[in-house]
Amino acid sequence: MTDIDEVYGHVHTGSGDQFIEPKVVMNFLRETTEYMRESGVISRNDLGWLKRLFVPPQGFGLARERLSDTRAVLLHGPVGSGRRSAAKMLLHELSDETSSFAEFTEEALSAEVKLFPDKVGYGQRLLLDLTRGDPDTLSARRRELPALRAALDEQKARLVVVLPYDGKDWADEELARQFVEMARPSGHVVLRRHLEEAGIALPEEEELAPELLQYLTGPLRDIAKLASLVVRVEKDHPDWWVSEWLQAALAAVTERREEAAKQVARYSEARQRAVLFAAAMCCEASADAVFFVAQNLMELLGLTDREKPRLEQRGHRSQLEDLEVRPDQHGERVGFRSFAYDRALRSHFWENYPDLRPWFCKCSENAVFSAWLSRRDRRNLVDRYLEHGLNTGCVEGIIQTINRWSDTERNSSPAYWIQFADQALVIGLNDRRYGTRFRRLVYDWSCDENLTAPVGQLLVHVCTEVIAPEFPEQAMVRLHQRARREVDPAEPTARQALRGLALADRGMLRRVIHRFATEFRELRWWKVDPDLFAEMLDPWCLLDDGGATKPLAAESVVRSELVLSWRTMMDNRPDLTWSTVRWWLEAAGRSWNPDLLLWVLVEAAGHEIEALGKLHVTARDWSQVSGGAPGVAARLTRLIDSYQGIDDVDYTVASSAEEASP
Structure with missing residues (x-):
C-alpha cells in the first residue's frame, strides 16, 4: 500500500528547519496569489484587464446612451456575444472615486432572495446578471424592478441587467424601452486583441486557415481560451511561425479529444488506464510521481488485488513507453508528444466516467501530499484538478479537499499545505458557475468558533484579494463575522482588513455603517461590535466629500444610522464611548463644518439627560488639555441646549463641573 493519503501534522517539505508561524503562512499565501496572478487566475485589476481586451459588441454605444439617460439598461443577445463583459464595461466607464461597484449575485439565482430597494447605495454601479436565473427568479425580479428603478433615481445609482437570449419578452412595455440587443463582435478582432496583449501579431483575416475562421465564429469565451493556448505554444516553441502556433493551438481544442478517446479504447486494462490518468494529471512531473499516483488510484478503486504480484508485472518505465508517455530531453519529466494532449486525456476520463469522479477527486487530493511531487508539480496538479472537477460538477468533493488541505477538520495543518487550499479556493471563487458555493464555504469558516489561525489568515486573504473586488459587501460580512470571533489572531487580522x-x-x-446600525437595531450585535464600530468610524472619512455633492456625515440616512450606533455604544460601553468622543472632537476642531460631527453626538446622547451631561463634561475636559479647542466645546454646549429647546446663550468653557451651568 502507498501512504500518500496519510500525511498529517507538521510535515517537513524541504531543507533546513521547519517553522509553523503566522508570517510563514502569509508568505505562502502571498506567493500563491502572485503565482495565480501571473497565470491569469487572479487579474491584477479585473476591470482594467477587461478594458484592454474588450471589443465593443454592436449596440454598445446605444446601451451607453440609455444608461446615461435613464440610469438603467437591459442587455440581451446570443450566448457568447459578450453581454456580461459589455455590462461590466458600461459600468466601468462611469466609475469614479465616489462610486462603488456591486453585483446582485444571490438575487440573480434565487427568487427567495428579495431585491429590496434599500440595497441600492448612493452612487453605486450595479450589475444584475439573470442569464442563469430560472423562470421563478426572472418573474420575481421583473416585479421588483420598478421599485428598484425609483431607488436608482433617489440614490443617483446606475444598473445594468443582463437577460437570457430568450428574455426579450421578460419586461412590460415601459421596461421594454430600456432593451438594447448586443450583437457579437468580430471573432478575428477579439482574437487579435487578446494576442496583442501577449505581444503576438495576428495575420489578416484573409490569411487565416478556413478551419480557424470557422472556429472564430463560436462563443467569445472559446476564442479567449484559444488565445491562451497560442501564448502557451509560443512560449514552448518561440522559433515557430505564427501560423504554426495557431495551428497547434487549434488542434488542441478541436482534434485531441478524439485521439485521446481512441488511445484509451486501445488500452483496456485497469492498470494501463490508471497510468494514463496519472500521467495526464501529473504531466511534466517525474515518472515515479506518475507511478505512485496511478498506484493510489488503483488502491482507491480496490483493483490491486486483481493484479499479479508487483514483481511479475512489467516495469513502470516500460509501461510508460508502451502507452506513449515520453520523458523530456533530460529524461526527468514525462509528457506526451502532441501539444495539450494531456488536457484532452484528462477531459476524457473526467467526462466519461461519472461514477469514478469521487475517486478521481480523492486521488488528486492525495497526490498533492506525495513526496514525489515538487511544489511546481503540486500547483499544476491543483490547477488541473479544479479545472476538470468544476467542469464535471464535483463541487462538494473539491470543498472537502480544501478543508483537508487547510486541515480545518483536524486542526493541525502545517503552513506549507495551506497554500494549495488557497489555490483551489481562489479558483473556485472565480468560477462563475459555482463561485457562490465557495463564498458560502468562506462564510461558514467566518462563523466557526474554533477556526484555526492559519485558516483565519486564509479567510482574510481571500476576502481582501478575491471576494472584495467583485463582491465587496459579501467580503464585509465575512470579515465582520470573523472579526467577532478572533482570539489572538495572526496578522493581518479580520478587524484590520x-x-x-x-x-x-x-x-x-x-x-x-449600515451593517452595524442594522445589527444594533435588531439586537443581533455582539459584545465586540461597539469596538469594531468605533474603529471603522474615522471622522475624517465622514467629513470628506470625496468629490461628491456632500460628505457622508451630511447624508440623512447615514446620519440617522450613526446616531443609532453611537447611542448603542453610549448605553453599553461608556469606557469606549468617551475616548472615541474625544477623537471626534479633535476632527471637529479641524473641520470647516464641525456641526456635522457634533450634531451626531448630541442626537445620540439626547435620549438621556445623563448622557448629555457626560458629553458636555467630556468636551469641557478635553478643551482644557493640549490639543483641545475651547471653541468646539462651546459650540457643542450650544447644540446641546438647542436640542433641549433652551435659548442660545453665550458661554465660556467652565473649569469645573460646578461651573458647567450657564
Missing part, C-alpha cells in the same frame, strides 16, 4: 475595506471606499464605508 474590515477597517481597510471600509476606509478605502466611500460607498463601502456607507455599507459598513
Whole structure:
C-alpha cells in the first residue's frame, strides 16, 4: 500500500528547519496569489484587464446612451456575444472615486432572495446578471424592478441587467424601452486583441486557415481560451511561425479529444488506464510521481488485488513507453508528444466516467501530499484538478479537499499545505458557475468558533484579494463575522482588513455603517461590535466629500444610522464611548463644518439627560488639555441646549463641573 493519503501534522517539505508561524503562512499565501496572478487566475485589476481586451459588441454605444439617460439598461443577445463583459464595461466607464461597484449575485439565482430597494447605495454601479436565473427568479425580479428603478433615481445609482437570449419578452412595455440587443463582435478582432496583449501579431483575416475562421465564429469565451493556448505554444516553441502556433493551438481544442478517446479504447486494462490518468494529471512531473499516483488510484478503486504480484508485472518505465508517455530531453519529466494532449486525456476520463469522479477527486487530493511531487508539480496538479472537477460538477468533493488541505477538520495543518487550499479556493471563487458555493464555504469558516489561525489568515486573504473586488459587501460580512470571533489572531487580522475595506471606499464605508446600525437595531450585535464600530468610524472619512455633492456625515440616512450606533455604544460601553468622543472632537476642531460631527453626538446622547451631561463634561475636559479647542466645546454646549429647546446663550468653557451651568 502507498501512504500518500496519510500525511498529517507538521510535515517537513524541504531543507533546513521547519517553522509553523503566522508570517510563514502569509508568505505562502502571498506567493500563491502572485503565482495565480501571473497565470491569469487572479487579474491584477479585473476591470482594467477587461478594458484592454474588450471589443465593443454592436449596440454598445446605444446601451451607453440609455444608461446615461435613464440610469438603467437591459442587455440581451446570443450566448457568447459578450453581454456580461459589455455590462461590466458600461459600468466601468462611469466609475469614479465616489462610486462603488456591486453585483446582485444571490438575487440573480434565487427568487427567495428579495431585491429590496434599500440595497441600492448612493452612487453605486450595479450589475444584475439573470442569464442563469430560472423562470421563478426572472418573474420575481421583473416585479421588483420598478421599485428598484425609483431607488436608482433617489440614490443617483446606475444598473445594468443582463437577460437570457430568450428574455426579450421578460419586461412590460415601459421596461421594454430600456432593451438594447448586443450583437457579437468580430471573432478575428477579439482574437487579435487578446494576442496583442501577449505581444503576438495576428495575420489578416484573409490569411487565416478556413478551419480557424470557422472556429472564430463560436462563443467569445472559446476564442479567449484559444488565445491562451497560442501564448502557451509560443512560449514552448518561440522559433515557430505564427501560423504554426495557431495551428497547434487549434488542434488542441478541436482534434485531441478524439485521439485521446481512441488511445484509451486501445488500452483496456485497469492498470494501463490508471497510468494514463496519472500521467495526464501529473504531466511534466517525474515518472515515479506518475507511478505512485496511478498506484493510489488503483488502491482507491480496490483493483490491486486483481493484479499479479508487483514483481511479475512489467516495469513502470516500460509501461510508460508502451502507452506513449515520453520523458523530456533530460529524461526527468514525462509528457506526451502532441501539444495539450494531456488536457484532452484528462477531459476524457473526467467526462466519461461519472461514477469514478469521487475517486478521481480523492486521488488528486492525495497526490498533492506525495513526496514525489515538487511544489511546481503540486500547483499544476491543483490547477488541473479544479479545472476538470468544476467542469464535471464535483463541487462538494473539491470543498472537502480544501478543508483537508487547510486541515480545518483536524486542526493541525502545517503552513506549507495551506497554500494549495488557497489555490483551489481562489479558483473556485472565480468560477462563475459555482463561485457562490465557495463564498458560502468562506462564510461558514467566518462563523466557526474554533477556526484555526492559519485558516483565519486564509479567510482574510481571500476576502481582501478575491471576494472584495467583485463582491465587496459579501467580503464585509465575512470579515465582520470573523472579526467577532478572533482570539489572538495572526496578522493581518479580520478587524484590520474590515477597517481597510471600509476606509478605502466611500460607498463601502456607507455599507459598513449600515451593517452595524442594522445589527444594533435588531439586537443581533455582539459584545465586540461597539469596538469594531468605533474603529471603522474615522471622522475624517465622514467629513470628506470625496468629490461628491456632500460628505457622508451630511447624508440623512447615514446620519440617522450613526446616531443609532453611537447611542448603542453610549448605553453599553461608556469606557469606549468617551475616548472615541474625544477623537471626534479633535476632527471637529479641524473641520470647516464641525456641526456635522457634533450634531451626531448630541442626537445620540439626547435620549438621556445623563448622557448629555457626560458629553458636555467630556468636551469641557478635553478643551482644557493640549490639543483641545475651547471653541468646539462651546459650540457643542450650544447644540446641546438647542436640542433641549433652551435659548442660545453665550458661554465660556467652565473649569469645573460646578461651573458647567450657564
